[in-house]
Amino acid sequence: MTVRLGVIGGGTFGIHHLAAFRQRADEGRAELVALADVDAGLLAEREARFGVRGYADFREMLDREDLDAVSIATPDHLHREIALAALEADRHVLVEKPLDVTEEGCREIIEAARRKNRLLQVDFHKRYDPEHRCLAERVRDGALGRALYGYVHMEDRIEVPSRWFPGWAARSSPAWFLGIHFFDLVRWILRDEAVRVTATGWKDKLTSIGIETYDALQSKVEFSRGASVTFDTSWILPDGFEAVVNQGLRLVGTEGCYAVDSQDRGAESCLTGEGMRTYNNHFIMGKTDRFGRTIYSGYGIDSLLDFVDNVTFLRKGGSLDRLQGTYPDGEDGLAATRIALAVHRSAEENTTVELDPNESR
Ligand SMILES: NC(=O)c1ccc[n+]([C@@H]2O[C@H](COP(=O)([O-])OP(=O)(O)OC[C@H]3O[C@@H](n4cnc5c(N)ncnc54)[C@H](O)[C@@H]3O)[C@@H](O)[C@H]2O)c1
Known part of the structure; x- marks a missing residue:
């Protein structure tokens, strides 16, 4: 069938x-x-x-x-x-x-x-990335001890909001387009829900070319069991940057640390007219x-x-x-959206947003 x-x-x-x-x-x-x-x-x-x-x-x-x-x-x-x-x-x-x-x-x-x-x-x-799965396993089998803090970065070249979908980029943001992936991933790795969000946003470069949205949003998300993770997201990297996406995360616990560079997987090139390039062939690769x-x-x-x-x-x-x-599933989608909404609210109102973890699922 x-x-x-x-x-x-x-x-x-x-x-x-x-x-x-x-x-x-x-x-x-x-x-x-x-x-x-x-x-x-x-x-x-x-x-x-x-x-x-x-x-x-x-x-x-x-x-x-x-x-x-x-x-x-x-x-x-x-x-x-x-x-x-x-x-x-x-x-x-x-x-x-x-x-x-x-x-x-x-x-x-x-x-x-x-x-x-x-x-x-x-x-x-991002949950299906083998490196993220290995990291999740070490966190869950206790190898890192109690998760204390971590940091995530995800950044796109400016071509993404300005040339890929200029028609709706203003209705999106680095938190909606990029951060959402890692809000979900970190929740899933830690098996924990966000309780507090403090964020800062910048509008400059994109508004100067007529796209009314954030260039960058940086947020600190605290989880119910005490871990605190920062998410640095932007989509204004210059055209000359080595890849369309730059991304990675690092988590630190009482028993050690674990970092994944989710962009640079070890392959690099420098070709005439292209400059330096690194490749995340683990994402989608055609053979x-x-x-x-x-x-x-x-x-x-x-x-x-x-x-x-x-x-x-x-x-x-x-x-x-x-x-x-x-x-x-849908509840995971809801929980990540609640974090993204809190990031925007925090940046707009210059305040810390509290989230009730019981309302996320
Ligand atoms: N998982 C990822 O890594 C990833 C990467 C990029 C985009 N996305 C997501 O994928 C979605 C699409 O993004 P995209 O970059 O392909 O955007 P896009 O603008 O390139 O494509 C959207 C398509 O939807 C079509 N469309 C618009 N309204 C429609 C309607 N009412 N009925 C049928 N078709 C309609 C458009 O004509 C267009 O072809 C977004 O939600 C985006 O956030 C996910």
Whole structure:
């Protein structure tokens, strides 16, 4: 039995959803059926490249196609309406991060998934990075002792807000686009919830070119068992920086420390016209197989394939209860969104924001 999949939003990141699902389809383990996107030119290109039926209207796709599941890779502020419609149509749903940019929206989506008894998964792929999994294991088996403090950095080159999606960058921020990944990751590693957030934000470079959002947001997040972690996020690194993304984390406990450079995995180059480059090939890497097809691997693909495997498990009679705790779910999406909202509120009001950990799940 193969599961039937659709994608809503086939842009810069949605294309990875299409590639991952196409791969499962080529293995005979899924069917990639349809794509909905409001951009007619992009839709035509993706239809031809991935062999999908295209729809300008996602509701029409949900009505017409007999799908088991859909993934959503539209701009952040559109996740809520689309996720609710997909769950209402009884589909299992994978939502790109953030689940939604409001707490009410996250709760509404979680409630709809519960009512419909459908899988709701959030694409927090940093949990699938093997280096992060090793770190999580050492924290959980007690090797670090009691977690005391840590620091995270995630920074994009300025091309991301200014050239990748200038149309909606002003509705996002370094905390929504980048920090959210690590808010989830650190919660997941520590198995703890945030209780206090203090943040500072800067608006300068992007506003000077007409994009009204933060250049950078720095936050200190305290967790209920006492750990305190800072998150430095920005998306204005100059074009000459060695990679599109710079990222890493370090945690310190009573018994030691553990650091992961999630960007520079040891490969570097300096080519004419390019300057120095480092590579995070562990994210998404394409290799050519013996038939000349491109096969993708890496944690960015693994988290998408995990969704397909979860849907397959459910289609074969498995239960949602059995899967619980094995994937980033709606409550994880809500908890990360609550931290991001607190970061913005703290930066805007120049105050410390208290969070009730019991309201995160
Ligand atoms: N997991 C990651 O590492 C990662 C990386 C980048 C982006 N993202 C997330 O993926 C999502 C998409 O980001 P992106 O960079 O691909 O943006 P994008 O702007 O490149 O693509 C969004 C696509 O959605 C389409 N769209 C907009 N409204 C639609 C609608 N109503 N129905 C159907 N299609 C619609 C647009 O035409 C576009 O093709 C965002 O939530 C973003 O935060 C995740």
